[in-house]
Amino acid sequence: MSEPLRIALAGLGTVGGGVIRLIEANADLIARRAGRPIVITTVSARNRDKDRGFDVSRYAWEDDMVILGERPDVDVVVELVGGADGPALALARTTFEAGKALVTANKAMIAHHGVELATKAEAAKVALKFEAAVAGGIPVIKGLKEGVAANEIARVYGILNGTCNYILSTMEDTGRDFADVLAEAQAKGYAEADPTFDIDGIDAAHKLSILSSIAFGTAVDFKPVAATGIRRVLAADIAQADVLGYYIRLIGMAETEMDAAGNRRLFQRVHPHLVHRDHPLAHVDGATNAVVAEGNFVGRLLFQGAGAGDGPTASAVVADLIDIARGDIGAPFSIPVAELERAAPAETGHRRGKAYIRFNVADRPGVLAEITAAMRDAGVSIESFIQKGGQDDAPVMVSMVTHEGPESAIAEALRLLDGSPVLAEPPLVMHILGE
Amino acid sequence: MSEPLRIALAGLGTVGGGVIRLIEANADLIARRAGRPIVITTVSARNRDKDRGFDVSRYAWEDDMVILGERPDVDVVVELVGGADGPALALARTTFEAGKALVTANKAMIAHHGVELATKAEAAKVALKFEAAVAGGIPVIKGLKEGVAANEIARVYGILNGTCNYILSTMEDTGRDFADVLAEAQAKGYAEADPTFDIDGIDAAHKLSILSSIAFGTAVDFKPVAATGIRRVLAADIAQADVLGYYIRLIGMAETEMDAAGNRRLFQRVHPHLVHRDHPLAHVDGATNAVVAEGNFVGRLLFQGAGAGDGPTASAVVADLIDIARGDIGAPFSIPVAELERAAPAETGHRRGKAYIRFNVADRPGVLAEITAAMRDAGVSIESFIQKGGQDDAPVMVSMVTHEGPESAIAEALRLLDGSPVLAEPPLVMHILGE
Structure with missing residues (x-):
């Protein structure tokens, strides 16, 4: 297990710089924990000559980032380009076709194309890891x-x-x-x-x-x-x-x-x-x-x-690389992609909870009566109610917290009030986080 | 990877019961995530006939728990007996000698014998895992x-x-x-x-x-x-x-x-x-x-x-089992035991921080002067100081927060006050957690 794990880095922005700094600063410790060194062999970005504040001249440069995975001196491609589609997606696809592993911080790409990419990674029996895509340095994946x-x-x-x-x-x-x-x-x-x-x-x-x-x-x-x-x-x-x-x-x-x-x-x-x-x-x-x-x-x-920043994001990227260096391929989504359930979206109307509703209303007689009547007619029960006077002719803020009830009732109350001349703007509803 | 991972459970107390309940309740999900079923084949405890509130009759019973790892129907021993030494330690040793993996919730045993046991596990090329030993269900290890x-x-x-x-x-x-x-x-x-x-x-x-x-x-x-x-x-x-x-x-x-x-x-x-x-x-x-x-x-x-309880602790135990089922052996302490550094304990006198010090003192003239003089002579600078009058002849509570300074200065102040008749009991020092 003393063969180094060889990395290609696609994208040399803030996070790319963080990954380079981390791999250099903590090289010994990483090698000890991973069981072998992790080395960057190749880098690629849109513009070779941009001043980035860090030195990439010691790495091979690849103009066409999409072929990084095809290079013989690369075991794992780290994709830090971003964007759900475009070069990031093309790179991910060619990497798996070349039988190489991919580590990415690209939440948009995984959210849009996660199933396709996991399918390709599993077919190639290589890792697809994306700890850095969610909550930065927190190892929540x-x-x-x-x-x-x-x-x-x-x-x-x-x-x-x-x-x-x-x-x-x-x-x-x-x-x-x-x-x-x-x-x-x-x-x-x-x-x-x-x-x-x-x-x-x-x-x-x-x-x-x-x-x-x-x-x-x-x-x-x-x-x-x-x-x-x-x-x-x-x-x-x-x-x-x-x-x-x-x-x-x-x-x-x-x-x-x-x-x-x-x-x-x-x-x-x-x-x-x-x-x-x-x-x-x-x-x-x-x-x-x-x-x-x-x-x-x-x-x-x-x-x-x-949740963000070059240091924490790099920490998550390199944690994935250490897992790969240790031989952990794993299923990208924990269970094999073929077994992932296709669950239809849930309805929300029957969800029960308390809510905060804020109205900006014209300051004139009957406003409160109209709002409270709509609540009553929709079956929304009010726990607390506060009106704060506006100055001069400014709209008045009326805010309330409802008792626990179905979301559909609040939607119905707002429908009853929709288009009412007393509302200066559409009401704002915020749910109250339950225990 | 469809061969089940076969578990022996040593210790059938609260946590043992939790592990049994969990493995039964979540069996399908565990098999999907682990890539193969995890099944309990054998159990052992001090008293076979005790009423535990759960049924262990479907598992083989082993009277001598120390030989659990030697059984051909066992891949991993789960040690939930507790105690730094005694049967738990004997079981751990025989398990590694038999070339089987060990999962334990036993913090005392790992704290006292972790290096020895990790050495044996690494020599046998089997896993030693103890997620449940620290902070219950939290996957902090x-x-x-x-x-x-x-x-x-x-x-x-x-x-x-x-x-x-x-x-x-x-x-x-x-x-x-x-x-x-x-x-x-x-x-x-x-x-x-x-x-x-x-x-x-x-x-x-x-x-x-x-x-x-x-x-x-x-x-x-x-x-x-x-x-x-x-x-x-x-x-x-x-x-x-x-x-x-x-x-x-x-x-x-x-x-x-x-x-x-x-x-x-x-x-x-x-x-x-x-x-x-x-x-x-x-x-x-x-x-x-x-x-x-x-x-x-x-x-x-x-x-x-x-941090405790049968459910959370069982969650950590079974997470370790799933890792083992997935083929993760790993080094028990992250890096090979031979590379662990033997670091001497640090001195504490030079550690800087703020502290809270509380005195129970007799309510008589000169008490505050004696305490504050000791602080001054030891170089302890006081940020806030509160005296709360006791009732009648009850001791008076004097509490203070120091400015940031070395711990040695506080120790010196307490030494100066040691044996003073004004103190009803030794002062209580609590450090203030820094940023």
């Missing part, structure tokens, strides 16, 4: 695939996007509004110039679809994930939640349930939630990620750590 | 060995004893004193009839020595672990800490450092700490365990979950 392998998982959920959590917890600490904090996060490099994938929940949805596949043994299925981001959360919502004992967090949640016909259905949703102060996710601040898994014997487990 | 394998670990620490955490958080919630809460915990079965190992920190010290070996690549070395338990923590200390923004938790902590001669030294200590409200460990309540590992690339990771 390994935790689900191996650590809780003895358990039927009832539910997996968590804080899966560091940018959103940074924005929400900064809004919380400073009382500032979303747009303001987002602009600052962009200036500091914590948020992308185009932040859509992060703040609209799509990045979290990618990760959630991967987690739920591994937790439940279902084929990864990104399309049905209902994703709402944090654009519409106001500083006033956060202040209101605080009064009630809650923090607001963007939560990705997945569960399975049986439908009336006895078929297993998959529920996957990314949505801002009110999280009670006593729940461990309430205290996850800044760019941190955290994942909770609930197993039928282990109970509730929490994994928490840095 | 796997997390350290594999999840953060790419990192140099700077520090590993956490809440390692559920009984102590239950007692401390109940004292916190109810304002009741230690003895009272302990008695209740014993009545409820949360604490043993003889609670010494738990409340004096020995159980946590066993677990800490195992964690530090894996984190740092050092030979497991239990003897030098300095362990102080929670017997002397008062409800008044908890109330005082709360005023200052802290919770009290029993923390096991391990670090390595270089001594003046350039040799690596190992620091291992179990001690009640003040944990700031903003630290994730502050919110770990009840019988929960939590482990923090700090890596040079991944940053700070937290693993949290149930």
